[in-house]
Amino acid sequence: MTDSEKKRKLIFDRYAENLLFLKKEKIIDIELKYASTYICPICLDHFPVTALDQSIENPLTLEDAPPKSLGGKANILTCKKCNNTCGHEIDKHLTERMQELDFHKFLPNIEFSAKFEINGNAIQGKISIDENGTLTAYHMDKNNHPVKLQDYIKTAKKDTLINLQIDKKQVNPLNLQIALLKTGYLLTFEKYGYSLILDKSYERIRQQLRNPLEIIYPLDFWFKAPLPKKVYGVPFIIEKGLEAICPIFPLKTNASERVFGTIIPLTTKPIEEVISRLKEKFKVQKRFPVRFDPMNGDVDYLTDLEAIIKMKTWINNLK
Ligand SMILES: [Zn+2]
Structure with missing residues (x-):
């Protein structure tokens, strides 16, 4: 058994x-x-x-x-x-709603999809928040048009203002x-x-x-x-x-x-x-x-x- x-x-x-x-x-x-x-x-x-x-x-x-x-x-x-x-x-739906609430509070140990935009050039990426509350944004090759992604990387400098849009879950x-x-x-x-x-x-x-x-x-x-x-x-x-x-x-x-x-x-x-x-x-x-x-x-x-x-x-x- x-x-x-x-x-x-x-x-x-x-x-x-x-x-x-x-x-x-x-x-x-x-x-x-x-x-x-x-x-x-x-x-x-x-x-x-x-x-x-x-x-x-x-x-x-x-x-x-x-x-x-x-x-x-x-x-x-x-x-x-x-x-x-x-x-x-x-x-x-309950699980996703709880994760969404975590995100809005920027609680550690979570990861979310988001759109990043500089001067009208928008790319898809992810944000993760680790144990210590450090926020990391990253972009995957496979989810983005290669030219757009390269453009984005070139324009994103240390103090560039990035417009961030969090993907809404279907709750x-x-x-x-x-x-x-x-x-x-x-x-x-x-x-x-x-x-x-x-x-x-x-x-x-x-x-x-x-x-x-x-x-x-x-x-x-x-x-x-x-x-x-x-x-x-x-x-x-x-x-x-x-x-x-x-x-x-x-x-x-x-x-x-x-x-x-x-x-x-x-x-x-x-x-x-x-x-x-x-x-x-x-x-x-x-x-x-x-x-x-x-x-x-x-x-x-x-x-x-x-x-x-x-x-x-x-x-x-x-x-
Ligand atoms: Zn039954």
Whole structure:
């Protein structure tokens, strides 16, 4: 068995057991298709353990939340179909946006394409910023007309003013937000297993992830949060009237680490209302205005019946 095969099997077993456990304890009421079933958190299709075989048409694949390119780890499984519709293509926009932000701050360890122009003669090149913050511009033969490049090199003297134009990346703001929503939703699934996400109220998030070209979920659900490391994870906001799940995670590039928070609704609360109330509070108080449930890193919400019942009771009493 390779490391990925082992990892997929471990994840499959843990979540398949969670399903059986929740069914046995009557926390969820569901017919499972197989003796050992994994439900893809995005399409809710049922998969048997044989779906770990990567040569079948729609196998279960490792999914990284946050994206691997931003420091995330493969921690759950989604089916290949879902991994394709809202996988790399969507995550790419988030990664590129983070790199773009690094560049605007001139953070070290990054490289960007740009146009350099002197007196109307423009050539293509690259800028890199090293560990010490030293900025180097260079031009490749293969991307430029040889005569134009020679002209440019001749005219570019020590104090020549060079007009610099940074190439805009093709970042789609909708895809960028869907990548944040996907990370928040999948982290919720990773932490709380099937006890929350099977509720039909989460169908709206799943629809949004499966249809990345439409706007289905309210797009102001996320915020950049200067929050301390101790709240990273998937806490609940317990402030009265603002109750919600709040996955908080860092996105890391070579040069930076930014912390994002996302608002995932509870089954009993309309999400628009929670988001607009949170934004109102932000306006009044500049610092993050809400209280979280005490972080209890030791609780395993996939197997600890007492913790699951306590959480479900709290949510149901909000009705
Ligand atoms: Zn799926």
